[in-house]
Amino acid sequence: MIELALSHKLADLDIDIRFSSAARCLALFGDSGAGKTTILNAIAGLLRPRQARIVLDGQVLVDTEAGIDMPPAAREVGYVFQDGRLFPHLSARANLLYASQARQRKATQFERLVDLLELAPLLERRPQTLSGGERQRVAIGRALMSEPRILLLDEPLTGLHREARVQVLDHLRRLKQALRVATLLVSHQADEVIALADEVIRVHAGTMTAQLDMAQFQSQRD
């Protein structure tokens, strides 16, 4: 369950959006430049919003009026960035284990995720030697290894060629079934949203234009 109210000013965009959703996979759908990534950054704590109140499963992550602002390291949010951001000096294995080492937890999900994402042959390789799709799979695994309360996926398939796109999408679908992690997907591709989401929020120019269930989303598209 996520409740979000965010008002923030970017150089060329005023964001003013509020929504709440109990969907397991919620999609923020809209053109690039609509402010979707900014919403993810606010949830992860990577930007200081002008005004915000974000509540995740009853826990307040940020409430500017009440002066609450949890540090990003404590938010337990798994963020898959659009540009991957794997650590270039670490092997895929070390990238995956980064969160459990940082939080000094046992890496209980490691084998399961390696299996689900088919990462076994990649584990000893450095990110530079991986293909785009492989890199994205490692990034998804790394975010999930932190055992997040919510997985933030920022355009996870953008920049991948057709085959890799199909493959990563397939893995995401499998993860959704196997793990039941709450997910917030940012995308401007309707097919991605249809494949993964349970509910859709349309975002345009920094505001919400509609909150739709999947049937509504599909019918609007047709």
Place this chain on the structure above:
Amino acid sequence: MFALSADEWQALALSLRVATLSVIVSMPFALALAWLLSRRRFPGRLLVEALMFLPLTLPPVVTGYALLVLFGRHGWIGEWLAQFGIVFAFRWTGAVLAAAVMGFPLLVLSIRAAFDNVDRRLERAAETLGASAWRRFVTIVLPLSTRGIIVGSVLAFARAFGEFGATITFVSSIPGETRTLPIAIYELMSLPAGDAGVQRLTVVALVVALGATVGAAILGGSLWGRRRDD
């Protein structure tokens, strides 16, 4: 013919020891200052930077004199430190201090440039994965700055190895204690039969300087090459 005399060996060994220790001792301070200058905006930042550059811009004799005023037996800090048995004046430890101060700006400059070059987005990613500021520094910033740290260390080592003015002003020339290689060369030059010694030590200085630079280029270069593949 090229064999070094006992005195010359002594000067060479002392110089190597002083230069190496000066880099090791100043490294934690250089890392901390480089990080502050690279990542924090604080009042007085410009002043800190200006002070850090002083050993590079001042005549070394002036730096040596300042060290004498501060850390001499009756210096402002030296007198206080002497209570705890820490003495710099006319000791080899003073030569290390002088060398460290002279090499410090070069060390900080290189490391700071390396820190500036680390992609901040990687640190943000580490933050979302639960890494504290210290952990981010140790696991992301430091390893991605290896090359800059090596280059800075070599530059500072070379500067320390060649240090003359500040050292002779601060700790004078005591054989086996503060008479480093450059000071030994200078003294040999004033002796009527010192020419051969001067030439030998000059060759030694050349070998050390070239060795350090080439070694750093190989080590730094290979690290660089591996990281720049992507």
